[in-house]
Amino acid sequence: MDLLLPQAYLIGLVVLLGGAAVVVTRQILRVRRDESTLARLEGQGMERDAATLYELGSVQLRKRLYGQAVDTLKRALKQVDAEQSPGEARALIANAIGFGLAAQGNYKSAIRHYESALRAKPDYPVALNNFAYALEKQQKFEEACQAYRQSLALEPTNKTAQRRLKRLERSQ
Helix, strand or coil, rough: CHHHHHHHHHHHHHHHHHHHHHHHHHHHHHHHHHHHHHHHHHHCCCCHHHHHHHHHHHHHHHHCCCCHHHHHHHHHHHHHHHHHCCCHHHHHHHHHHHHHHHHHCCHHHHHHHHHHHHHHCCCCHHHHHHHHHHHHCCHHHHHHHHHHHHHHHHHHCHHHHHHHHHHHHHHC
16 A cells, blocks of 8 residues: 555656657647748748748748738738639638737737638638637727627637627626
């Protein structure tokens, strides 16, 4: 009996350390993948298509290089317009630009880009969530609630929209 308690602690510690090692390893691999993607895409030169620019902008967003990401994504948006790509591509890029602007605290411009994304693809729950959040930050609470409700109409299991809407309704 006296030996079981230290063995249990040791086993628990090994399991805990193993779990932490898995989490850390996954994070390191994700960062390395982003770094190699960023290096590869930046090394391609200035002539890039919209998809490549979007991928580069997305990696820059993940690395929290928001200013660079917004610039890259704006170039991607110009390419999409020049290539006359489908509305979904425009919606993805406009939403990403809005995200980068919102991350920099520029909610007014972010809202314009989210609205552009929603004009291109009205049934885009991620853009609706982002739009509602930016409206919240601008203290336009009723409009934010409406956007969260629209998001939930499209995706009833959207946990973010459910949580944010509930929070807004309680505070009003």
